[in-house]
Structures are given as structure tokens and as C-alpha cells.
Amino acid sequence: MSAKILALDTATENCSVALLVDDKVYVRSEVAPRDHTKKILPMVDEVLKEAGITLAELDALAFGRGPGSFTGVRISIGIAQGLAFGADLPLIGVSTLEAMAQGCYRKHGATHVATAIDARMSEVYWGRYVRQNDGSWLAQDAECVIAPSLLVSDMVADSDTWYTAGTGWDAYEQLNTLPLTCKASDVLFPDAEDMVHIAKFELEKGNTVSAEEASPVYLRDTVTWKKLPGRE
Known part of the structure; x- marks a missing residue:
């Protein structure tokens, strides 16, 4: 199936845009943690001009639905809704964790990927994925936010070799004690270049929503913080 899909993501420190036109992908990506709102729309304009098409000619628009930073996820979905x-x-929300699994496949040919994004507060956003014969990904664990210590205690060993992806592995050394055979990758962040391929599978299955129905995935519903003295 030929498709024209624009994907964008600002859920982590990485800001990225990718445009799939049939089998060609146009990409822009930059680690710019405080400049997402300045960079994302110019990136969109650049890839559209490079491909020589307009938004109206697209079949769908994909966005990084999270998990990730609260502000970054809100920017991603807000920009996507505005464009849509x-x-x-129609919109397609793509998991940032699954996108990193796709990134590991693109860079290393990995078919088993364990993803962990540093969620702060001594927790990680966690997910494991296995690539299927048709190129899609099957989640082995439900995406969750979890303390590394609980993940280690709950994990069941298996015989597969898992590529690791995400910032959580460097942030929490305890993840290296998981009863898994792991191999490090250089994939630290999700990228729209990988989201656009996942979105193509979802579009073929008809898994789209309207702009009004698009929703983020935070995993952590509440955030606690220590207030300054006298401001309780």
C-alpha cells in the first residue's frame, strides 16, 4: 500500500519530523530539549517542501503519543491536532517506546527490544517488543511506569537476547541486573523516522482517529513534588 504520512514527535529531548511518500522518507531530527516549539513547525515545512507536497495531499498524520515528558507530549499532540x-x-498516535524498538531494528536489525525512558522520580517508562514476520511489533509487557527495583524483582528470565533502548539504562544501573541477556544500542530517544513506519501499519488496518479523539499516553497520572517551606 502506497501512503503519504507525516509524523512528528516532541515527547522527549529529541525533536523530529518524518514524511513518508510511498517508499521514500524525508526526515529532520535534532536533540533540542528546550526548543521544541520553535523547531517543530519549521521542520514540518522543510520536509513538505523537500517532497513537493502539501498537507492536504497526505493520507494521515502521526504523532508521538507518549510516554515521555508531560510538556513534550502535550506539544506533540497539540501541534498534530492543529495541523490535522x-x-x-486523520491522526495516528504512536507509542514512543515502540518507536525506539523500530529504531533498534533500523539501526541494528534487532527483533527483541527492551525500552526504558527515564521518567524521573526514580522510575522508568518501560516496554518490551518483539518484531513479527509482517514487520509489526508485539508488546511483551504492558507499557508502564515502574521503579527499576520492582521491575527486577518481577521479571522472568528467558533465552532471548534483548537490545536495550532509551535513557533509562544509563540513568538506573539497577536495570542492568535484570535477568535478561541484554545488548546495548545507541538508540536513546524515539524518532519520527521510525514512527512513520509504524503509522503505515496502523493506517493499513484503519486504526486512525479524528483530531478531536486524539489523546496522549502519560502512564503516570499524577506528579508529586516537594513544596517550598511555607507554601504547603
Whole structure:
């Protein structure tokens, strides 16, 4: 199936855009943790101009739905909804964790990937994925936010070799004590270049939503913090 899909992501420190036109992908990506709002729309304009098409010619628009930073996920879905409303496009939310699994396959040919994003507060956003024969990914664990110590105690060993992806592995050494055979990758962040391929599978299955129905995935519903003295 030929498709024209624009994907964007700002859920982590990485800001990225990718445009799939049939079998060609146009990409922009930059680690810019405080400049997402400045960079994302110019990136969109650049890939559209490079491909010589307009938003109205797209079949769908994909976005990184999380998990990730609260602000980053909100930016991602807000920009996606605005573009989708303006061009009357369906939306496809893509897991940032699954996108990193796809990134490991793109870079290393990995078919078993364990992903962990540093969620702060001594926790990680966690997910494991196995690539299927048709190129899609099957989640082995439900995506969750969890303390590394609990993950280690609950994990069941298996005989597969798992590529690791995400910032959580460097942030929490305890993850290296998981009863898994692991191999490190250089994939630290999700990238729209990988989201656009996942989105193509979802589009073929008809898994799209309207701009009004698009929703983020935070995993952590509440955030606690220590208030300054006298401001309790």
C-alpha cells in the first residue's frame, strides 16, 4: 500500500519530523530539549517542501503519543491536532517506546527490544517488543511506569537476547541486573523516522482517529513534588 504520512514527535529531548511518500522518507531530527516549539513547525515545512507536497495531499498524520515528558507530549499532540484540523486529516498516535524498538531494528536489525525512558522520580517508562514476520511489533509487557527495583524483582528470565533502548539504562544501573541477556544500542530517544513506519501499519488496518479523539499516553497520572517551606 502506497501512503503519504507525516509524523512528528516532541515527547522527549529529541525533536523530529518524518514524511513518508510511498517508499521514500524525508526526515529532520535534532536533540533540542528546550526548543521544541520553535523547531517543530519549521521542520514540518522543510520536509513538505523537500517532497513537493502539501498537507492536504497526505493520507494521515502521526504523532508521538507518549510516554515521555508531560510538556513534550502535550506539544506533540497539540501541534498534530492543529495541523490535522486545518487539513482535515486523520491522526495516528504512536507509542514512543515502540518507536525506539523500530529504531533498534533500523539501526541494528534487532527483533527483541527492551525500552526504558527515564521518567524521573526514580522510575522508568518501560516496554518490551518483539518484531513479527509482517514487520509489526508485539508488546511483551504492558507499557508502564515502574521503579527499576520492582521491575527486577518481577521479571522472568528467558533465552532471548534483548537490545536495550532509551535513557533509562544509563540513568538506573539497577536495570542492568535484570535477568535478561541484554545488548546495548545507541538508540536513546524515539524518532519520527521510525514512527512513520509504524503509522503505515496502523493506517493499513484503519486504526486512525479524528483530531478531536486524539489523546496522549502519560502512564503516570499524577506528579508529586516537594513544596517550598511555607507554601504547603
